[in-house]
Amino acid sequence: NAAMGFTSAEGLILTGQGSTNDVTIKNDADADVIEIPTGTVNVTMAGTLGVAGAVTANAGVVVDNITIDGTEIDLSSGDLTVDVAGNIFLNADGGDVRLVDGDTQFGVLQNNSTDFVIQSSVSDKDIIFRGNDASSGIEAMRLDMSDAGTALFNNKVGIGTTDTGNALVRVEGATGGNAVMQVENTATSGNVTAYLAQFASNGGTVNSAFF
16 A cells, blocks of 8 residues: 655645555666665764764664765864774874874874884973882873983882882893893982992902992
8 A cells, every 4th residue: 555645734644555565666767766664763874974964873874884074074063982892003104193182292103114102292391101010190291391201110120020029220231141231229317329240241240339
Protein backbone atom coordinates (compact mmCIF):
# COMPACT_ATOMS: atom_id res chain seq x y z
CA ASN A 1 0.00 0.00 0.00
CA ALA A 2 1.13 3.51 -0.75
CA ALA A 3 -0.39 6.93 -0.24
CA MET A 4 0.46 10.55 -0.87
CA GLY A 5 -1.14 13.31 1.10
CA PHE A 6 -0.79 16.84 2.32
CA THR A 7 -1.50 18.75 5.52
CA SER A 8 -0.93 22.38 6.34
CA ALA A 9 1.31 21.39 9.26
CA GLU A 10 3.29 18.50 7.75
CA GLY A 11 3.28 19.49 4.10
CA LEU A 12 3.72 16.68 1.57
CA ILE A 13 3.30 13.21 3.12
CA LEU A 14 4.54 10.09 1.34
CA THR A 15 3.55 6.81 2.97
CA GLY A 16 4.57 3.32 1.90
CA GLN A 17 4.34 -0.18 3.38
CA GLY A 18 6.74 -2.40 1.47
CA SER A 19 8.15 -5.66 2.76
CA THR A 20 11.71 -4.22 2.69
CA ASN A 21 11.33 -0.45 2.49
CA ASP A 22 8.51 1.91 3.27
CA VAL A 23 9.92 4.44 0.78
CA THR A 24 12.40 3.93 -2.07
CA ILE A 25 13.58 6.69 -4.38
CA LYS A 26 15.29 5.51 -7.57
CA ASN A 27 17.25 7.26 -10.30
CA ASP A 28 16.72 6.97 -14.05
CA ALA A 29 18.88 3.83 -14.11
CA ASP A 30 16.43 2.17 -11.71
CA ALA A 31 19.07 2.14 -8.93
CA ASP A 32 18.06 2.85 -5.33
CA VAL A 33 19.21 6.30 -4.23
CA ILE A 34 17.30 6.79 -0.96
CA GLU A 35 15.67 4.07 1.15
CA ILE A 36 13.57 4.21 4.32
CA PRO A 37 13.49 0.64 5.69
CA THR A 38 10.06 -0.69 6.67
CA GLY A 39 8.92 0.31 10.12
CA THR A 40 11.98 2.44 10.94
CA VAL A 41 12.93 6.09 11.00
CA ASN A 42 16.31 5.38 9.39
CA VAL A 43 17.34 6.66 5.97
CA THR A 44 19.87 4.86 3.75
CA MET A 45 21.76 6.90 1.16
CA ALA A 46 23.34 4.91 -1.65
CA GLY A 47 25.63 7.72 -2.82
CA THR A 48 27.31 10.87 -1.55
CA LEU A 49 25.22 13.32 0.44
CA GLY A 50 26.20 16.90 -0.40
CA VAL A 51 25.15 19.40 2.27
CA ALA A 52 25.79 23.11 1.82
CA GLY A 53 24.94 23.94 5.44
CA ALA A 54 25.88 22.39 8.79
CA VAL A 55 24.97 18.82 9.73
CA THR A 56 23.64 18.39 13.28
CA ALA A 57 23.85 14.89 14.75
CA ASN A 58 23.13 15.11 18.48
CA ALA A 59 23.19 11.33 18.96
CA GLY A 60 26.67 10.99 17.45
CA VAL A 61 28.15 10.11 14.07
CA VAL A 62 29.24 6.64 12.94
CA VAL A 63 31.72 6.82 10.05
CA ASP A 64 34.68 4.98 8.56
CA ASN A 65 37.56 7.27 7.57
CA ILE A 66 37.13 11.03 7.98
CA THR A 67 38.47 13.42 5.34
CA ILE A 68 38.48 17.10 6.35
CA ASP A 69 38.98 19.85 3.79
CA GLY A 70 39.13 22.56 6.49
CA THR A 71 41.90 23.28 9.00
CA GLU A 72 40.28 22.99 12.46
CA ILE A 73 38.20 20.74 14.69
CA ASP A 74 36.48 23.14 17.10
CA LEU A 75 34.78 22.36 20.42
CA SER A 76 32.89 25.31 21.86
CA SER A 77 33.18 24.21 25.50
CA GLY A 78 34.42 21.37 27.72
CA ASP A 79 37.07 18.75 27.09
CA LEU A 80 37.68 16.57 24.03
CA THR A 81 38.46 12.85 24.45
CA VAL A 82 40.02 10.76 21.70
CA ASP A 83 39.27 7.15 22.69
CA VAL A 84 40.56 4.31 20.52
CA ALA A 85 40.80 0.56 21.03
CA GLY A 86 44.37 0.44 19.68
CA ASN A 87 47.14 3.04 19.47
CA ILE A 88 47.01 6.73 18.54
CA PHE A 89 49.30 7.81 15.69
CA LEU A 90 50.10 11.50 15.13
CA ASN A 91 51.36 11.77 11.56
CA ALA A 92 52.50 15.29 10.68
CA ASP A 93 54.18 15.52 7.26
CA GLY A 94 55.58 18.91 8.27
CA GLY A 95 57.56 17.17 11.02
CA ASP A 96 56.19 19.25 13.92
CA VAL A 97 53.52 18.67 16.53
CA ARG A 98 53.01 22.13 18.04
CA LEU A 99 51.54 22.59 21.52
CA VAL A 100 49.51 25.80 21.83
CA ASP A 101 47.45 27.37 24.63
CA GLY A 102 45.24 30.14 23.28
CA ASP A 103 47.52 32.00 20.88
CA THR A 104 50.75 31.05 22.69
CA GLN A 105 52.90 28.19 21.44
CA PHE A 106 54.68 26.73 24.47
CA GLY A 107 56.20 23.53 23.08
CA VAL A 108 57.10 21.53 19.99
CA LEU A 109 57.61 17.83 19.31
CA GLN A 110 59.75 17.77 16.20
CA ASN A 111 61.27 15.37 13.70
CA ASN A 112 64.66 16.86 12.81
CA SER A 113 66.24 14.50 10.25
CA THR A 114 64.69 11.64 12.31
CA ASP A 115 66.21 13.02 15.53
CA PHE A 116 63.43 13.47 18.10
CA VAL A 117 63.41 17.05 19.39
CA ILE A 118 61.48 18.20 22.48
CA GLN A 119 61.48 21.98 22.53
CA SER A 120 60.27 24.60 25.01
CA SER A 121 59.16 27.49 22.79
CA VAL A 122 58.80 30.39 25.25
CA SER A 123 61.96 32.33 26.10
CA ASP A 124 63.64 31.23 29.36
CA LYS A 125 60.85 28.73 30.19
CA ASP A 126 61.97 25.37 31.55
CA ILE A 127 61.21 21.76 30.68
CA ILE A 128 59.99 20.03 33.85
CA PHE A 129 59.65 16.31 34.56
CA ARG A 130 57.11 15.50 37.27
CA GLY A 131 55.85 12.26 38.75
CA ASN A 132 54.09 10.57 41.65
CA ASP A 133 56.18 9.22 44.53
CA ALA A 134 54.12 7.30 47.12
CA SER A 135 50.99 9.32 46.23
CA SER A 136 52.85 12.63 46.49
CA GLY A 137 53.54 14.83 43.49
CA ILE A 138 57.25 15.50 42.94
CA GLU A 139 59.40 17.40 40.50
CA ALA A 140 62.02 14.85 39.41
CA MET A 141 64.09 17.04 37.10
CA ARG A 142 64.15 20.52 35.59
CA LEU A 143 66.06 21.75 32.56
CA ASP A 144 66.68 25.46 33.20
CA MET A 145 66.45 27.21 29.83
CA SER A 146 67.37 30.59 31.36
CA ASP A 147 70.75 29.05 32.28
CA ALA A 148 71.67 27.36 28.96
CA GLY A 149 69.79 24.18 29.88
CA THR A 150 71.30 23.42 33.28
CA ALA A 151 69.90 20.12 34.58
CA LEU A 152 68.55 20.25 38.14
CA PHE A 153 67.80 16.87 39.74
CA ASN A 154 65.56 16.52 42.79
CA ASN A 155 67.42 13.47 44.11
CA LYS A 156 70.18 11.02 43.18
CA VAL A 157 71.85 10.67 39.79
CA GLY A 158 73.11 7.38 38.37
CA ILE A 159 75.17 7.09 35.19
CA GLY A 160 75.73 3.63 33.79
CA THR A 161 73.88 2.07 36.71
CA THR A 162 70.31 1.39 37.83
CA ASP A 163 71.14 1.57 41.56
CA THR A 164 73.01 4.47 43.15
CA GLY A 165 72.95 2.91 46.63
CA ASN A 166 73.70 5.62 49.20
CA ALA A 167 75.49 7.82 46.69
CA LEU A 168 74.10 11.15 45.54
CA VAL A 169 75.96 10.64 42.24
CA ARG A 170 77.32 7.30 41.05
CA VAL A 171 79.12 6.74 37.76
CA GLU A 172 80.00 3.23 36.68
CA GLY A 173 82.42 2.12 33.99
CA ALA A 174 81.41 0.49 30.73
CA THR A 175 81.74 -3.00 32.19
CA GLY A 176 79.78 -2.24 35.35
CA GLY A 177 80.93 -3.36 38.78
CA ASN A 178 82.98 -0.80 40.69
CA ALA A 179 82.14 2.85 40.30
CA VAL A 180 84.62 5.11 38.57
CA MET A 181 83.26 8.05 40.53
CA GLN A 182 80.95 8.40 43.48
CA VAL A 183 79.74 11.39 45.48
CA GLU A 184 78.26 10.74 48.90
CA ASN A 185 76.64 12.92 51.51
CA THR A 186 78.27 12.16 54.87
CA ALA A 187 76.61 14.99 56.74
CA THR A 188 76.72 14.92 60.54
CA SER A 189 75.40 17.48 63.02
CA GLY A 190 73.90 19.56 60.24
CA ASN A 191 77.22 19.95 58.41
CA VAL A 192 77.54 18.64 54.87
CA THR A 193 80.70 16.87 53.78
CA ALA A 194 81.03 15.69 50.19
CA TYR A 195 83.01 12.49 49.75
CA LEU A 196 84.41 11.82 46.30
CA ALA A 197 85.72 8.32 45.69
CA GLN A 198 87.47 7.49 42.42
CA PHE A 199 87.89 3.79 41.69
CA ALA A 200 90.85 3.22 39.35
CA SER A 201 90.30 0.73 36.54
CA ASN A 202 93.29 -1.35 37.64
CA GLY A 203 91.73 -3.59 40.25
CA GLY A 204 89.46 -1.05 41.90
CA THR A 205 92.11 0.97 43.77
CA VAL A 206 90.36 3.69 45.73
CA ASN A 207 91.51 7.28 45.61
CA SER A 208 89.48 9.57 47.85
CA ALA A 209 89.09 13.30 48.10
CA PHE A 210 87.29 15.12 50.89
CA PHE A 211 85.68 18.56 50.53
